[in-house]
Amino acid sequence: MKNLLAQKTLQFFVKENQAARSAAEHADIIAEPGFGKHFTDHMVDICWSEMGGWHRPRVQPYGPIELDPAAAVLHYGQEIFEGLKAYRHADGSIWSFRPEANAARMQRSAARMALPELPTEYFIEALKQLIAVDSRWVPSAKEMSLYLRPFMFAKEAFLGVRAAKKVNFYVIASPAGPYFAGGVTPISIWLSTNYARAGKGGTGAAKTGGNYASGLIAQQEAYEHGCAQVLFLDSVEGKYIEELGGMNVVLVKKDGTLVTPESDSILAGITRDSILQLAEDRGHKVERRKVSIEEWRDGVASGEITEVFACGTAAVVTPIGRLVGVDFEAGDADAAAGPLTLSLREELTDIQYGRRADPHGWMMRLDA
Ligand SMILES: Cc1ncc(COP(=O)(O)O)c(C=O)c1O
Numbered sequence: 001m002k003n004l005l006a007q008k009t010l011q012f013f014v015k016e017n018q019a020a021r022s023a024a025e026h027a028d029i030i031a032e033p034g035f036g037k038h039f040t041d042h043m044v045d046i047c048w049s050e051m052g053g054w055h056r057p058r059v060q061p062y063g064p065i066e067l068d069p070a071a072a073v074l075h076y077g078q079e080i081f082e083g084l085k086a087y088r089h090a091d092g093s094i095w096s097f098r099p100e101a102n103a104a105r106m107q108r109s110a111a112r113m114a115l116p117e118l119p120t121e122y123f124i125e126a127l128k129q130l131i132a133v134d135s136r137w138v139p140s141a142k143e144m145s146l147y148l149r150p151f152m153f154a155k156e157a158f159l160g161v162r163a164a165k166k167v168n169f170y171v172i173a174s175p176a177g178p179y180f181a182g183g184v185t186p187i188s189i190w191l192s193t194n195y196a197r198a199g200k201g202g203t204g205a206a207k208t209g210g211n212y213a214s215g216l217i218a219q220q221e222a223y224e225h226g227c228a229q230v231l232f233l234d235s236v237e238g239k240y241i242e243e244l245g246g247m248n249v250v251l252v253k254k255d256g257t258l259v260t261p262e263s264d265s266i267l268a269g270i271t272r273d274s275i276l277q278l279a280e281d282r283g284h285k286v287e288r289r290k291v292s293i294e295e296w297r298d299g300v301a302s303g304e305i306t307e308v309f310a311c312g313t314a315a316v317v318t319p320i321g322r323l324v325g326v327d328f329e330a331g332d333a334d335a336a337a338g339p340l341t342l343s344l345r346e347e348l349t350d351i352q353y354g355r356r357a358d359p360h361g362w363m364m365r366l367d368a
Helices: 023-031 072-076 099-112 120-137 209-224 270-281 293-302 339-352
Strands: 042-049 053-061 079-081 084-088 094-097 145-154 166-176 187-191 229-233 241-244 248-253 258-261 286-289 305-312 316-325 328-331 363-365
Touching: 023 120, 042 120, 053 120, 072 145, 079 099, 079 209, 094 120, 094 339, 099 120, 099 145, 099 270, 120 145, 120 166, 187 209, 209 229, 241 248, 241 258, 248 270, 248 293, 258 270, 270 286, 270 305, 270 316, 270 339, 293 305, 293 316, 293 328, 305 339, 316 339
Parallel strands: 187 229, 187 316, 258 286
Antiparallel strands: 042 053, 042 166, 079 145, 084 094, 084 145, 094 363, 145 166, 229 241, 248 258, 248 305, 305 316, 316 328
């Protein structure tokens, strides 16, 4: 669906939050933010209608969204979102990492979910407008950041299966500490064979809530088996690895080759793309292809596969120590994190936090 008013410049109306958190409340939250628990004082809200295109961009106090009980999203799940971070550099400036890639992915998700595409410049401007009022929420402590959550959903009140004619786009933000409380230590992964996350021709490549909702039951199975995350297989043959509930997967072979699943039903992770680029820059071979679960299991057993890691914006890079299935276990939960996993993680986070050069021009300043 094309936006009708893409050529209009976005003039944001800003309404300051008169009930913003006090300096003391803010200091308490920032000291130990956890992940996804606390939100900043403001949010962005932009309306879209079939007739008027994108309009009424504003920054307003963070708070509940009024919804008609017949709002289409509540019934038909027409919704998409994104996730990226704002990082504070040593000089106090605030940056984000490849935000145009998130904007482009949101446009692809929108196209798949029959939602309007938000132009990249609107997406970026929305982030900058939010940072302009909520900059104090970007932490400066090590490995901390402000997690930015743009999302869009069908707000039109109607019961009937068709694309909504009224949609809103929002951005909220949440100060974030490390995603996994245990730090960068290997995690155990549960192999889901009862449930698939996405199917052929489905919405697996879109960042839409339904994909996550359908994976929750498998995530519960993972917890029951002492695992932190769930690994999904392809839904056609049940043979090839796809991704985790919220992260992509990369295997490292003993010759230094990095292998990652290629599939049109997984989310094209920006972290994965960046990590693989950094590995290629170092001279590593990278293979994007189908990867069977046997290749993982047998490779770990034979020593052909030396490291496995998961990657995504929230946790950056997380080593996978052990894979657990209904009738097998591979790897060792107590094994040390792999050296390549750790050094690629360090290189990427150094770029994100401005501690080393950014050779690919990935960083974009948000506060200037
Ligand atoms: C299902 C899924 N796969 C992969 C990723 C990784 O994507 P990115 O690296 O862009 O955060 C995410 C989001 O973080 C995700 O939700």
